Amino acid sequence: MDHENMHSVSVAGVIIDDQGRALLIQRRDNGHWEAPGGILERDEDIVSGLLREVREETGLEVEPVALTGVYKNMPRGIVALVFRCRAVGGQLTENDESRAFRWANADQVRELASEAFAVRVLDAMSMHHAPAIRQHDGTHLLNVTHSYL
Template sequence: MDRQNTHSVSVAGVIIDDHGRALLTQRRDNGHWEAPGGVLERDEDIITGLVREVREETGLHVEPIALTGVYKNMARGIVALVFRCKVTDGQLTETDETRAFRWVTADEVRALASEAFAVRVLDAMRDNQMPAVRQHDGVHLIGAQLYV
């Protein structure tokens, strides 16, 4: 297998509250604000991985409502699947991976997160039936940005 041509797949859950705000987590390793998520393990299915990653980073149990976007980090070969989610159980708990939480509006998302990560949350906050398909360089969006 040619490692140079392999990809990893990550998942993220954008949790929306009753006021239309999204939950952002602040990462311990770099201080960035993002939706909770991470890389799928090789032997787990997408939904199991999504639920596991969100629980590990927030203490919340979630149920995915809709796939809201597919994003590729062109520099690192990471494909991210982002889902709008609702909380079914649990309570916010700081973890080894997260040091803070904030419920934010769309404007606050733009102010806190880099473009490549803010767009994932903003896409999930929209009530659009079609998932976005986008690519980025790890910080900024690049190329044509589509809804399919």
């Protein structure tokens, strides 16, 4: 297998509260603000991985509502599937991966998160019918004019 051409798949859950705000976590490893999520394990289905990652990073149990975007980090070969979710149980709990939580409106998301991660949350907060499909370099969006199918 050509390891240079391999990809990994990650999932993220954008949890929206009843005020329309999204939950951001502050990652313990780099201090960045993002939606909770992570890399799928090889033997794990997409929804199970989403539920596991969100629970591990937040302490919340969620229900996925809709796939809101597919994003590719071009240099690293990571494809991320992002879902709008609603919390159905649990409570926010700091852990080894998350050191803080914040419920943020769209303007606050833009201020806190890098462009490549803010857009995932903003896409999930909007009510587009088709999932967004975007590429980025880890920080900035690429080919912005071709955002939707």
